[in-house]
Amino acid sequence: MFLDKFRASICALSATILAVFPLPSLAQTPGTMGVRSLPPLANPADPSTPAKALFGRKLTPAKMRPQAIGFYSRGCIAGAVAVEHDGPAWQVMRPSRNRNWGHPELVKVVKRIARLGQQQGHWPGLLVGDMSQPRGGPMLTGHASHQIGLDADIWFTPMPDHKQTRREREFKSAVNMVRRDKRDIDTSVWTQGHLNIVRIAAKQPEVQRILVNAAIKKALCRYRGSDRTWLSKVRPYWGHNYHFHLRIYCPKGSPSCRRQASVPGGDGCGKALAWWFTDRVLNPPPPRKPPKKRPPVTMAQMPGACMTVMNAR
Secondary structure, X not given: OHHHHHHHHHXXXXXXXXXXXOXXXXXXXXXXXXXXXXXXXXXXXXXXXXXXXXXXXXXXXXXXXXXEEEEOOEEEEEOOEEOOOEEOOEEEOOXXXXXXXXXXXXXXXXXXXXXXXXXXXXXXXXXXXXXXXXXXXXXXXXXXXXXXXXXXXXXXXXXXXXXXXXXXXXXXXXXXXXXXXXXXXXXXXXXXXXXXXXXXXXXOOOEEEEEEOHHHXXXXXXXXXXXXXXXXXXXXXXXXXXXXXEEEOOOOOOOOEOOOOOOOOOOOOOHHHHHOOOHHHHOOOOOOOOOOOOOOOEHHHOOOHHHHHHHOO
């Protein structure tokens, strides 16, 4: 009972912070017409240098055996591979961010979902958003996770019927799937195809969980198919009204990868989901004091193997 109350208070605090200091959806933040090359650091060996400043300057992967190192929100990746900007069933968005990298297992899963979406889900193809940086690690902007090459954001906007120009990929906005009152989906844009592609993704055995807006989870819960087991993997979370966040399990050959706790059993459509639609979560009061800004993570706080990844050729 105490643990439940503690978790609820933490979630409520997080909701308050996000409501008062909203983070812009990365799907809406425009890119640039070329990959940004950051100026060199004056003293990269300074132990106080933020890890994100180091990882953000690596434009190529570490030429090492593929391995996810650490946890989804504190780690790095060796031997990352990229999802090509154009495929038969996908297109990469915001290529200037250079965040279309991941563990080979993640890349394989994303491409399989894209093909199955076309074949089985009446879905024209995936628009692939942020995955990881070439060597993972914390990012200069956005995302606490996406650090070990096992996370991918998939836009809810379907792939268009043409190869998009660079300008379209960098400046086109994703479509908001959630109603203004945040209590349900916007039925003018939500389709059966959206349900199909999330279901296809969740049914892949490598997928550990999928994060969506609570209103989208609510819409998925109305699904009345005979198989609802996949719904347990689809978890409600703040934001995620423009895309769904796909996360896979730690892959074989990555002994330093720290797995996330398993999702709870059941379809997740009961009391736990109802909590997201209480007034204190949807319309929280402003905090009495602004939250303290955490200092950036340094390399000393990263898994030790990440220094090897950072220094690899």
